[in-house]
Amino acid sequence: MTRKRLVLTVLHRLAVLAYVAFALFPLFWLLKVSVTPTSLLYTEGIRLWPSRASLEHYEFVLTHSSFPTFFLNSTIVSASTAVIVTIVSSLAGYAMSRFVFRGKYWIVALLLLTQMFPLVMLIAPMFKMLSPLGLTNSLTGLVIVYVAFNVPFATFLMQSFFDGIPKDLEDAAMIDGATRFTAFRQIILPLTLPGIAATLGFVFTAAWSELLFALMLISGEKATTFPVGLLSFVSKFSVDFGQMMAAGVLALIPACLFFLLIQRYLVQGLTAGAVKG
Amino acid sequence: MASITIEAITKTFGAVPVLHDIDLSIGDGEFVVLVGPSGCGKSTLLRMIAGLEDITAGEIRIDDRRINEVAPKDRDIAMVFQSYALYPHMTVADNMSYSLKLRKTAREKIAEAVGAAAGKLGLDPLLARRPKALSGGQRQRVAMGRAIVRHPKAFLFDEPLSNLDARLREQMRAEIKRLHKSIGATSVYVTHDQIEAMTLADRIVAMHGGIIQQVGNPLDLYDRPANLFVAGFIGSPAMNFVEGHCRAGVIETTDGSKVAIPEGIHLTEGQAVTIGIRPEHVRIVAGSEAGSYTARVDLVEPTGFGTIVHVRLLGQDLKIYTLERGVAVVGQPLHIALDSTRLHLFDRETTNRIG
Amino acid sequence: MTSFSAAAPPNGDRRTPMQRLAARLEPWLYSAPVLILIVAIMLVPLALGVSYAFRDIKLLNPFSGGFVGLKHFRELASDSAFRGALINTLWWTFSSVILQFLFGLILALLLNQPFKGRALAQALCFLPWAVPSFLSGLDWAWMFNPVVGPIPHWLYALGIMSEPSNILSDPKTAMWGPIVANVWWGIPFFAITMLAALQAIPKDLYEAAEIDGAGPIERFRSITVPFLAPTMAISILLRTVWIANFADLIIVMTNGGPADRTQIVASYIFTQAFRRLDFGYASAIALVLLVLLLAYSMLIVVLRQTMLSRH
Numbered sequence: 001m002t003r004k005r006l007v008l009t010v011l012h013r014l015a016v017l018a019y020v021a022f023a024l025f026p027l028f029w030l031l032k033v034s035v036t037p038t039s040l041l042y043t044e045g046i047r048l049w050p051s052r053a054s055l056e057h058y059e060f061v062l063t064h065s066s067f068p069t070f071f072l073n074s075t076i077v078s079a080s081t082a083v084i085v086t087i088v089s090s091l092a093g094y095a096m097s098r099f100v101f102r103g104k105y106w107i108v109a110l111l112l113l114t115q116m117f118p119l120v121m122l123i124a125p126m127f128k129m130l131s132p133l134g135l136t137n138s139l140t141g142l143v144i145v146y147v148a149f150n151v152p153f154a155t156f157l158m159q160s161f162f163d164g165i166p167k168d169l170e171d172a173a174m175i176d177g178a179t180r181f182t183a184f185r186q187i188i189l190p191l192t193l194p195g196i197a198a199t200l201g202f203v204f205t206a207a208w209s210e211l212l213f214a215l216m217l218i219s220g221e222k223a224t225t226f227p228v229g230l231l232s233f234v235s236k237f238s239v240d241f242g243q244m245m246a247a248g249v250l251a252l253i254p255a256c257l258f259f260l261l262i263q264r265y266l267v268q269g270l271t272a273g274a275v276k277g
Numbered sequence: 278m279a280s281i282t283i284e285a286i287t288k289t290f291g292a293v294p295v296l297h298d299i300d301l302s303i304g305d306g307e308f309v310v311l312v313g314p315s316g317c318g319k320s321t322l323l324r325m326i327a328g329l330e331d332i333t334a335g336e337i338r339i340d341d342r343r344i345n346e347v348a349p350k351d352r353d354i355a356m357v358f359q360s361y362a363l364y365p366h367m368t369v370a371d372n373m374s375y376s377l378k379l380r381k382t383a384r385e386k387i388a389e390a391v392g393a394a395a396g397k398l399g400l401d402p403l404l405a406r407r408p409k410a411l412s413g414g415q416r417q418r419v420a421m422g423r424a425i426v427r428h429p430k431a432f433l434f435d436e437p438l439s440n441l442d443a444r445l446r447e448q449m450r451a452e453i454k455r456l457h458k459s460i461g462a463t464s465v466y467v468t469h470d471q472i473e474a475m476t477l478a479d480r481i482v483a484m485h486g487g488i489i490q491q492v493g494n495p496l497d498l499y500d501r502p503a504n505l506f507v508a509g510f511i512g513s514p515a516m517n518f519v520e521g522h523c524r525a526g527v528i529e530t531t532d533g534s535k536v537a538i539p540e541g542i543h544l545t546e547g548q549a550v551t552i553g554i555r556p557e558h559v560r561i562v563a564g565s566e567a568g569s570y571t572a573r574v575d576l577v578e579p580t581g582f583g584t585i586v587h588v589r590l591l592g593q594d595l596k597i598y599t600l601e602r603g604v605a606v607v608g609q610p611l612h613i614a615l616d617s618t619r620l621h622l623f624d625r626e627t628t629n630r631i632g
Numbered sequence: 633m634t635s636f637s638a639a640a641p642p643n644g645d646r647r648t649p650m651q652r653l654a655a656r657l658e659p660w661l662y663s664a665p666v667l668i669l670i671v672a673i674m675l676v677p678l679a680l681g682v683s684y685a686f687r688d689i690k691l692l693n694p695f696s697g698g699f700v701g702l703k704h705f706r707e708l709a710s711d712s713a714f715r716g717a718l719i720n721t722l723w724w725t726f727s728s729v730i731l732q733f734l735f736g737l738i739l740a741l742l743l744n745q746p747f748k749g750r751a752l753a754q755a756l757c758f759l760p761w762a763v764p765s766f767l768s769g770l771d772w773a774w775m776f777n778p779v780v781g782p783i784p785h786w787l788y789a790l791g792i793m794s795e796p797s798n799i800l801s802d803p804k805t806a807m808w809g810p811i812v813a814n815v816w817w818g819i820p821f822f823a824i825t826m827l828a829a830l831q832a833i834p835k836d837l838y839e840a841a842e843i844d845g846a847g848p849i850e851r852f853r854s855i856t857v858p859f860l861a862p863t864m865a866i867s868i869l870l871r872t873v874w875i876a877n878f879a880d881l882i883i884v885m886t887n888g889g890p891a892d893r894t895q896i897v898a899s900y901i902f903t904q905a906f907r908r909l910d911f912g913y914a915s916a917i918a919l920v921l922l923v924l925l926l927a928y929s930m931l932i933v934v935l936r937q938t939m940l941s942r943h
């Protein structure tokens with residue numbers, strides 16, 4: 001019996017280890033190639049770690065390429081999207097959580113619908129709509145599109161956070177002399193701060209990763225976001241693996257930072273995004 | 278301080294009626310307890326007074342001012358919630374002063390009011406703490422403190438003690454009563470615990486199914502319950518009910534025993550009645566005497582101070598509450614006398630009290 | 633007064649019509665920004681897109697724009713690339729979902745056991761989910777590249793390949809590239825949802841079953857599976873739709889090639905719109921995809937109903 005248990009325990013740990021290795025290896029490889037000097041890249045192609053590591057690729061990418069601009073553009077777009085989405089969806093999420101009203105059912109249905117249909121459908125009409133307004137090739141246009149795409153999911157997410165806060169608290173505040181909106185601002189919002197941070201993180205990550213609409217809507221370098229920049233770099237200079245991967249590692253950094261921020265809320269986020277919508 | 282008048286209040290949630298035509302007037306400084314089983318609409322009524330629920334029909338007035346359309350914040354009422362509803366991100370002092378800050382009270386006045394309330398409730402050492410760092414009893418006190426800081430027109434309590442353990446509940450009960458004596462504020466208190474209702478109330482309002490069953494002072498409700506519901510709800514252990522019919526000037530119970538009709542009560546022949554007998558009013562007598570019954574002891578439950586004895590009598594499991602120890606032994610016969618002046622009679626059709 | 637009270641409820645509510653309207657509108661005020669955004673930026677383009685399907689819209693041709701009726705759909709019927717894309721979509725969607733689900737479920741079961749360092753292992757296993765999808769695609773494309781990636785060399789060493797070559801450039805194997813990347817990227821989704829469902833199962837159920845003499849396999853069959861089933865069903869359903877639409881990895885890794893062997897419908901739409909700038913034709917394909925997905929969802933709902941009614 002104990003022997004069997006020991007074997008099972010060892011098997012279990014090995015399986016977990018295999019998963020961790022599978023999850024990390026591609027990222028490790030990205031890092032490894034990005035610090036391999038070009039001269040060693042082909043001779044030491046499949047060694048686990050180069051005999052000499054260097055940051056030359058990072059140096060090049062940061063000083064001699066447009067990646068800093070792309071990075072900045074992506075940061076501006078993702079951060080603005082995250083802030084706007086969080087504000088707007090916390091209002092709507094609050095209404096969904098706290099009010100009983102006719103039409104709520106229809107709002108939920110509408111939000112669900114937007115989660116079901118293929119967004120690629122919108123690529124062509126979106127371009128046609130935005131271009132006469134001068135919103136193609138502009139960060140503002142991207143922000144508007146990303147805000148709309150992320151708002152339904154964020155609304156469900158914020159609703160789930162508000163649902164976790166007892167209704168009695170607002171009732172108490174309203175009896176204490178607050179209007180509903182004051183109660184919302186002074187009592188409910190401060191208590192939702194962790195949820196707000198999680199929503200910011202989810203939306204930032206989503207906007208940071210978006211590729212197809214950015215490809216379609218942006219053509220000049222000035223408004224290029226990181227994914228688009230990296231992809232065009234890949235198709236133009238597809239031999240400079242070290243530099244590409246250094247840029248890739250840079251793109252990974254903000255996403256990983258936000259991952260740490262939202263780790264605790266993954267379940268809530270995924271159920272709001274997946275089960276509800 | 279203020280009086281509260283509730284006139285012909287009706288409440289429906291969607292199509293579900295919850296309160297039917299409630300009338301009640303609460304005097305200035307009075308302590309009124311709403312009591313009734315779960316789901317009877319006590320909280321709903323209280324929340325309508327507070328302004329947290331719309332009023333479907335009828336009118337509520339505070340000091341003769343109609344408040345149906347007044348927002349909760351403008352009603353000048355304080356409420357203590359069952360969950361306490363303390364603001365988790367604020368310290369005890371901030372919790373207590375929040376309402377005063379919203380009213381733009383001067384800072385010195387706030388400090389003074391919070392200090393006074395904290396002193397009254399023994400909260401001084403806790404003022405800088407967050408609710409998370411308090412025990413259940415302390416939280417309850419803070420909730421009370423938050424209410425009294427404001428000197429509101431009236432206090433509303435929604436089962437404020439039901440999350441405390443029995444000993445603490447007893448202690449806080451006494452404290453609330455003392456507080457009310459010293460502040461003298463109009464209070465409406467909701468509970469489903471009849472002991473709380475009896476001990477605290479100037480007047481009890483017994484509710485059932487969204488309808489007021491009886492209003493009166495606690496001893497009235499105990500001595501002269503208006504109907505079967507109140508009779509069964511007030512008093513512990515609960516009243517015994519025995520069903521019977523009026524036959525030839527006596528009441529014949531289902532097992533064929535006979536109970537004399539109390540003096541001054543007229544029943545029509547064949548009328549279906551329910552006899553109510555409080556367990557503490559059943560007498561155990563030494564031997565068989567005129568009008569006494571003999572019954573076998575089923576179960577004995579000592580409660581410390583007294584003893585609850587179950588016997589099989591009048592076709593019923595009849596409870597007897599006695600202060601004497603050792604008079605009942607399981608399986609042994611017991612002689613029992615019913616005091617006819619202490620019987621309650623109810624019409625089984627209308628469930629109302631007779632006489 | 634008398635004319636008013638006829639319409640107003642008995643006398644419970646004597647607010648003016650304005651006040652009552654304001655109270656009615658309050659939730660709508662909170663929801664308004666979201667609704668406006670969704671209607672203006674999702675529903676309007678959606679409707680436009682549907683209309684494009686019946687129009688001749690080519691970005692580079694200023695004379696286009698006229699209605700062409702069902703022309704695009706007739707073209708579609710004889711478009712062999714589209715037919716290929718349909719088959720590829722099925723292949724791509726079902727193999728990705730099944731593999732993600734299986735590996736995700738196993739990971740969830742592994743992580744549901746208490747062990748030292750579990751929190752860390754969990755965070756590391758879930759990390760791929762945070763990697764931007766375009767980067768996952770690029771990363772795996774590089775991993776499959778014999779110049780810088782290790783995978784071809786491993787496959788060669790194992791004797792699976794005759795020489796280290798890129799599976800992405802071989803039409804027979806190319807689809808496996810995006811699928812592997814998708815599985816890597818999507819395992820955390822299933823693992824997280826399954827783990828949450830597992831942790832919601834009351835522990836005393838297992839204890840009760842153990843006392844009743846149920847072995848581990850019996851406990852898994854009679855407690856774990858029925859408790860997980862609803863979560864499994866709904867997450868598989870929704871994930872299927874999502875993955876069918878998920879073109880990023882394919883665009884990044886193969887762009888539909890080689891020889892259209894990895895082209896799925898979603899990436900085909902993107903290619904038509906982005907490269908050929910034929911918005912009319914792209915919208916027609918999109919409409920077909922939408923109808924297919926709707927049909928799939930209906931089918932699932934109907935299946936669920938019949939299963940429920942049988943129990």
Ligand SMILES: Nc1ncnc2c1ncn2[C@@H]1O[C@H](COP(=O)(O)OP(=O)(O)OP(=O)(O)O)[C@@H](O)[C@H]1O
Nearest residue numbers: 290293295313314315316317318319320321322469
């Ligand atoms: N928002 C609501 N929507 C629909 N029905 C409700 C709502 N609030 C309460 N009710 C119903 O109204 C009735 C009275 O509820 P209320 O909360 O007033 O009961 P209560 O007497 O306070 O009970 P308890 O002792 O359990 O607190 C219940 O049947 C309840 O189901």
Ligand SMILES: [Mg+2]
Nearest residue numbers: 319320321435
């Ligand atoms: Mg209640």
